[in-house]
Amino acid sequence: MTSAYRHVPVLLDEVGELLSPARGQVLVDGTLGGAGHASALAPALGEDGLLIGIDHDPAALAASEIALEAAACEVPRLLVHGSFADLDRILLDASVAGVDAVLLDLGVSSHELDEAERGFSYKREAPLDMRMDPDNHTKTAAEVINTYSQPDLVRILGAYGEERHARAIAAAIVRAREKAPIETTTELADLVRAAYPARERAKRHPARKTFQALRIEVNGELEALEKGLDAALRWLLPGGTIAVISYHSLEDRIVKHAFQELAKGCTCPPELGVCVCGNVPIVDVLTPRPLTPRDAEVEANPRARSAKLRAARKRAIA
Secondary structure, eight states: OGGGOOOOOTTHHHHHHHHOOOTTOEEEETTOTTSTTHHHHGGGGOTTSEEEEEESOHHHHHHHHHHHHHTTOOSOEEEEESOGGGHHHHHHHHTOSOEEEEEEEOSOOHHHHHOGGGOOOTTSOOBSOOOSOTTTOOOOHHHHHHHSOHHHHHHHHHHHHOOTTHHHHHHHHHHHHHHSOOOBHHHHHHHHHHHSOGGGTTSSOTTHHHHHHHHHHHHTHHHHHHHHHHHHHHHEEEEEEEEEEESSHHHHHHHHHHHHHHHOOOOSOGGGOSOOSOOOOOEEESOSSOBOOOHHHHHHOGGGTTOEEEEEEEOOOO
16 A cells, blocks of 8 residues: 555645755644655755654555655654644654744545545545544544434535535435435435536536535544644744645635734724734735646646645744
8 A cells, every 4th residue: 555655745846935944944744645745845954854744644654754765865754643633742742842844735635535445535436434544533424424414414515515505415315314324435426416406417526515525524624724723833933934735715714814813913993003902913924825736737636726825934033
C-alpha cells in the first residue's frame, strides 16, 4: 500500500513562496499525506530546523518517510499519527516554543479516494464507511444514513453539502432504509440519482454533494478545522505564516473569516475619537483573494480544480 501511495501536492510553488521556509525554523505540515509538500519545503530548514508532520492515516506516514528519504531531507522530523485538531497537545509534547510555518491541505486525499474500500467515492462499490481515521472515528457513513432522522439528514445535506435537493434525497433515503439498510456506496449513489430532477442528472454526478456532506459529518471536519486553525494561529511565532488549501466553500469561508477577524484593528466608532476597545491586528492577510491553480496544473491534476489557497502572517508584538 505504501509504495502506491499517491500524493500530488497542490499549488506547490505558491505554498513555497508564501511560507518561505528558512534554516533553523519549525515547520508544521498538519496534513502530511505522502509528504508531497513537505519533501519540497523541509530541506530549506536545514539540520537545525524541525519538521512536524501530522496525518490520520498510518499509510500516509509510512509513505512520507519514503518520500522524505528520497528527497534527501536531512531535517530532523517528528511524524505524528493524529489530527491537526490536536495541535495543542502535539506541540506541547514536541516541547517547541512556537512554530514558524503551518500548512493545512484540507479534504480527502487522492489516495483515500482511490482506495475503494474506504467508501469515499460514489463511483466505486464499497461499504459506506468514510472514516478518515478508523482508529479514532467510530461512526460510519452507513450509521448516519441508517439511523439519523429525516430532519437531521436534511440538515446535514443542506449545511455540509449545500445540496438544493436535500429534502427529496433525505425522503428517498428514509423510504429505502425502511425496506433494508443502505450499506454500499453505489446503493446510496443510485438513490441520490433517482431523487434528482431528471434534467439535472446529466451534470456533475448528483451524489457528489451528498457524499461530501456525509464525509464532513462522519469526520467532524469543520469542527476540526476551527479548532486546528485556532491552535495554529496561537502557536505561530511573530513573522510566522500559515497557509491553508481548501476544496469547498464551507472550509474556505471558515479560513477567510478566521483570518479577517484576526486582521481587524480598532472597532470603535470613528466619532469616538479615541480607542477604548483595545483591539489590535494580530495577523496580516497575505491573500486578499484566494490563490487558485493555473490551467496547466488543473490539466495535470484535475482534482486540484477546486483548490483555494489563503495565507496570513503573524504580526510582530508591538
